[in-house]
Amino acid sequence: MTSNCQLCPRRCQADRESGRLGFCQAGPRPRVFRWGPHFGEEPPICGDAGSGAVFFSRCTMKCLYCQNSPWSWRGEGRDLEISELTAIFRDLAVKHRCGNWNLVSPTPYLPAVRAALAPLRAEGIRLPVVFNSSGYERAETLCEYRDLCDIALVDLRYANDATALAASCAPGYTAAARAAVKHLWETLGPLDAEEPGRATRGVIVRVLVLPGHADEAIENLGWLAAECSNEVHISVMSQYAPAFEALKTPPFDRVVTEEEYEEVAEAAADFGFEHGWIQGFGSRDASSDLVGENMSAGEGTVGAAP
């Protein structure tokens, strides 16, 4: 898969084994920036021991507001042998007793992740696998690597390809992300538990409200309700903070206004979503250094009394 790489929608056909890298610049070996128990995901993903997160370096998108740019854009991290990745997964499961293995932006490395988990699974060490993704995926790849996705934690970020191209250099994002979400919903179905750390299967769709583009978040919620179901757990996030190239690129150089955010929150209610989380506008944490990774747990359950 990495000598003619077509893992993501770009389908570069890069020969990563021989050093001819593709758009994401991922090499032949899995490159990891950091790993450890993580407590910043939605509550069903994070129990007392946290989610066993592995943050992979490189990314198939290049978002101008990326808050992970040191490793996503610049590739900080370390190339690992498969056995080293196995040891990380083992530590997360056995030493830290995390509730799941949380693969953060793993797409270029899926063959390596499968190879790394194989010996653990053979020993009977098994955790649910969280596939934590920007949404820019190929349904074919998700199908091929079905064993690496028990819980999908997936973004629906744009409904307009021109925005996706300008903000994330991701041609065809809308169709790709929607096909991926539809596939995941049809294969995994609703989240099987809402108690902290108890989810073992299902889908959470994240909607990060972007400044000047609240209409796209609303359009995606409408699409999700119509084409999948309003039974999907949604996670609407207000925490966008300008960073990196966005600091000089309007409208991404500002935070989301309360009015924009309220429009999206109201649309979620209007479309009948009853499961998930709507992050309180005031809970936005300007010091967050990881978009989508530090949301406050347990806040703003959709449909809860004010």
Ligand code: SF4
């Ligand atoms: S994962 Fe990387 S190399 Fe493979 S198709 Fe996507 S961008 Fe190209």
